[in-house]
Amino acid sequence: MKAPSESMVQNLFLHEEQKSERYANYARLLFTLLYLLGGFGIKDEIPSHSFNTLLLLSGLNFLYGCVVFVLSRRDHYIPWLKYLSVTLDIIILSLFIYSIGSYRTFKTEAFSLYYLWIALATIRFSPRLTLLAGLLSITLYLVIVTLASSFNTVEFGTITQSFTTPMISINSLSAKLVILAVFIAIAVYISAIFRRLVTKTVNEMIITEENEKLASELKDATKISEIDPLTQLYNRRKISQILDETFSTATLTHQKPALIMVDIDHFKPINDRFGHLEGDKVLVQITQRMQHGLRKEDVLGRWGGEEFLIILPNTDIDTALFLGERLRKHVILQLPLNGENVTCSFGVTLLQDDDTVESFIRRADKALYLSKESGRNRVMHL
Numbered sequence: 001m002k003a004p005s006e007s008m009v010q011n012l013f014l015h016e017e018q019k020s021e022r023y024a025n026y027a028r029l030l031f032t033l034l035y036l037l038g039g040f041g042i043k044d045e046i047p048s049h050s051f052n053t054l055l056l057l058s059g060l061n062f063l064y065g066c067v068v069f070v071l072s073r074r075d076h077y078i079p080w081l082k083y084l085s086v087t088l089d090i091i092i093l094s095l096f097i098y099s100i101g102s103y104r105t106f107k108t109e110a111f112s113l114y115y116l117w118i119a120l121a122t123i124r125f126s127p128r129l130t131l132l133a134g135l136l137s138i139t140l141y142l143v144i145v146t147l148a149s150s151f152n153t154v155e156f157g158t159i160t161q162s163f164t165t166p167m168i169s170i171n172s173l174s175a176k177l178v179i180l181a182v183f184i185a186i187a188v189y190i191s192a193i194f195r196r197l198v199t200k201t202v203n204e205m206i207i208t209e210e211n212e213k214l215a216s217e218l219k220d221a222t223k224i225s226e227i228d229p230l231t232q233l234y235n236r237r238k239i240s241q242i243l244d245e246t247f248s249t250a251t252l253t254h255q256k257p258a259l260i261m262v263d264i265d266h267f268k269p270i271n272d273r274f275g276h277l278e279g280d281k282v283l284v285q286i287t288q289r290m291q292h293g294l295r296k297e298d299v300l301g302r303w304g305g306e307e308f309l310i311i312l313p314n315t316d317i318d319t320a321l322f323l324g325e326r327l328r329k330h331v332i333l334q335l336p337l338n339g340e341n342v343t344c345s346f347g348v349t350l351l352q353d354d355d356t357v358e359s360f361i362r363r364a365d366k367a368l369y370l371s372k373e374s375g376r377n378r379v380m381h382l
Helices: 006-041 048-073 081-100 108-122 127-150 170-226 236-253 267-274 276-293 317-330 357-373
Strands: 155-157 167-169 258-264 299-304 307-312 344-350 379-381
Touching: 006 048, 006 081, 006 108, 048 081, 081 108, 081 127, 108 127, 108 170, 127 167, 127 170, 167 170, 170 236, 236 299, 236 307, 236 357, 258 276, 258 317, 258 357, 267 276, 276 299, 276 307, 276 317, 307 317, 317 344, 317 379, 344 357, 357 379
Parallel strands: 155 167, 344 379
Antiparallel strands: 258 307, 258 344, 299 307
16 A cells, blocks of 8 residues: 655645644633733733733734634645744743733743643644743743843742742742743653654545545446446446356255346347437437336346346246246337337246356347247247
8 A cells, every 4th residue: 555645644734733723823812811801900010111011912912813813714824833823922921921020920820821832832743843832931931030130020039928029939930940841841742642643643544545545446447347338237247247156156055047138129220220329329228128127136237239138036937938028018119210119039048957157148049049030029938
């Protein structure tokens, strides 16, 4: 089996990444609302320039979210967009934390938001993206803590009593960063597992699709090799195969089949007088009439030219003659060009104990010949 092409796998990955980016964008728009609510909630506690920064960040986040939303709705996906998205998400989160600039902001409540963005990166099936999100989170958090300490927004020290103190515990900060690093390592590992699982699933989907396509093509090819294109009956090759199988079954079960050989009377003059196109129409119409007159278990095939062969499984001679007579009456066709009737002759025989497939067919053919010699449009048996 041919392995799936790299481009096919990549295209399906892009499709999955596009869906993941759409879900992450919903989270981004939700965070915009949370940033706004958080800013208005502490408006009186922070400087005006910090509040204005929060409004600006929320606006930028919302604008970027709208752009991603429009792109996803139009099924226009840019592969590197996920890297830009994660970078902007973590930068805006870090600026939000820095803008508020209080001890509580640098504590676990705000810090935990980094975990969320790393988790959202993980579900995009990209270990590199997850690693980027993690490294950015650690780096930018250290940067904003350093800036806050440099501008005396908060201070490093040992926190023992007051929750509202502007001091940051170095031990607490170190512990949080170590835990975040461990979380990043786990997230990268999980992302790699996700990617392998998705790759395996995608490969199986492609192989299944190719197998189904191959099976369909094989089925079509088999049908072409077995079906007569004009009448849509089994062709001589297939009807011979079915006759061989019927003969083998009869040998084992002692349930004797009957055989009917059919020939359209005076068919050559129809072609000569009205053309092969009209002759083809006669063949198709007579075929359809014979199909309607047969039992469900009977098998009809085109033996060649205007001759047909009918296999009647487990049928006695009386039933075979009855079916032959019913078909003889049913297939009489009136030509629209001159009003003449088109009839068929039938030769019927039953399998004998000493028969071979060849002798079985030969006797049906002789019965057909007898029908022709006896005046046509009749059923004869041997």
